[in-house]
Amino acid sequence: MADDKTEIPYGTLDLLILKTLETMGPMHGYGVARRIEQVSENLLTLNQGSIYPALIRLTQKGWIRTTPGVSETKRKVKFYSLTRAGKKQLGVEIARWETATAVVARFLETPS
Amino acid sequence: MADDKTEIPYGTLDLLILKTLETMGPMHGYGVARRIEQVSENLLTLNQGSIYPALIRLTQKGWIRTTPGVSETKRKVKFYSLTRAGKKQLGVEIARWETATAVVARFLETPS
DNA sequence: GTCGACATGTGGATAGTCTACAGTTTCCTG
């Protein structure tokens, strides 16, 4: 039991959030979390304890910005959206991820 | 700023070590580190402070075993080799890595 | 009015990397 559960690959949450905002436009945190679970077909379960600290971190770095608004369900929420710096950062993160996977792939290709 | 330097993707060091030992047979820690840097074409720089704790961790989990020996350069070294459990674990780690990359890839495929 | 889903947050634990230091052995060079 228990542990076929895949967790967010360490360090990729920023990437996933930025990409989600780029794809979907402004969203509130809860919605981002839902979207991430949905796209991953529930392979990833995203705790609140992960998403909000991450959003705060990204805001502090200037990659996303919040604007107050009202959700589809009429609740007051913070909408997060990509800044220009965030869009640039997304490119950086994608490149980093691709480098990382390429390196690991090179090991796995090696025949035993 | 400064760094385009790629670090070991968090959590993959075990995988890289196990795979290296599977591919190369018994090696000492220093050799494993060198091999990892070499295969990655120096994209990854593996600190001693990372490799030895990892080797100890893997030993404690029973995935690798040490035998004393002598290196090609005539120094007394510990040779590390895969145990049967380690070989099995390697399969687990590979599967986990592939799941993780597949999930992230699904996000990146999404057109902006 | 209260209950459940929506929504945002915080505190502490955990884990795996990093930097930086410390030490031994063998070979090479002057």
Next chain:
DNA sequence: CAGGAAACTGTAGACTATCCACATGTCGAC
């Protein structure tokens, strides 16, 4: 043969990003 470089093993402490568990508040439905 002294001294240093390179091979080789290790430890301590910081840091970062995730996790789990808890706390708070809003709104619509019943």
